[in-house]
Amino acid sequence: MSSWLEKFFIQNGLVVTFLAVALIMLLSSLISHRVTKRKIPDSAVAIFLGLLLAYVGGRIAKGTKGIADISVFSGFGIMGGAMFRDFAVVSTAMGASFEEIRKSGLIGLSSLFVGVAGTFVLGAGLAVAFGYTAARDITTIGAGACTFIVGPITGAAIGAESHIIAISIAAGVFKSILVTIATPALAKYIGLDNPQAAMAYGGLMGTTSGVTAGLAATDPKLVPYGAMTATFYTGLGCLLCPSVLYYLVRLIA
């Protein structure tokens, strides 16, 4: 691409992204209606296309930020960054009922502890099954099963090697992709159709990106409830993994 045109696109990065995302949404709505006969919601198709673009971007640019590493699409990094995401997530609370949240507070809280501890134990168990023996490695990989933020923070705190931390990040990203794609498909079977279930789901899954994207594709009305608990998960994971859970792993390993 000629350099002045590339510069033009970079200078107007965020607006370029608005247009690009609008086109993705339009294409998704067409695919959802025509190809899947509305069986797969258009937001689910759009999010899947987003992940596909991220893969392509990562392959071409060899960066870490998916499509945003291709300079003309760098605006994706702003629109899809943590600030915009959290701002938009908070705005969805407009439609949430405080009564529902209060009523499900206990479920939300217990789901957080079950979610972090359960995921960690299973992840750490798998690490052992794959032949890792050092408590430090087992803990970091177990923490990576929680989210792609808990993994590296835990690894850094207990001094794990960088290739182990890389595995923990990759595991966390995989989790977020799986939650995004599997949620709309499984929602019917696990009773994910009310605020209570959404709060339990947010606490059990924890990955804010996966939970919010998965719920958006399932039923946008449930987003605030899932996001509400999911937002505490990473904090709890960062708190428990390098401390209590690491200590327990050291006792056993």
Added chain:
Amino acid sequence: MTIYGVGILAACYLAGQLLGELLGRFIGIDANIGGVGFAMILLILTNDKLMKKNLLPPATQQGILFWSFMYIPVIVAMSATQNVYAAFSGGFVAIAVGTIPTGAMFFLIPLLTRIRHAKDKKP
């Protein structure tokens, strides 16, 4: 005015995120604990108060609602910036650790909500 709505949202967002940062620092970990959750609770409460006092005309509401309509497009943009390529090159361990525990958690959802329903049914 629409900007008032955006301002209310921004105030709740910043206050909540700040609270999350402070909580993280207080406990001694380098992470924001529940900032988004606090912000959402603040917005729900503010919304409730202003509605009751009739201080939230439709134009002001639009300033908040616009962002909740933009929510899915923002999530699409976020998906497009995930490190999907690295996830696929992280090897089999990463795939197993990322998916098997998560799959197990999915099936705890009906269990947790059922406990709640059982409690509700008691007189």
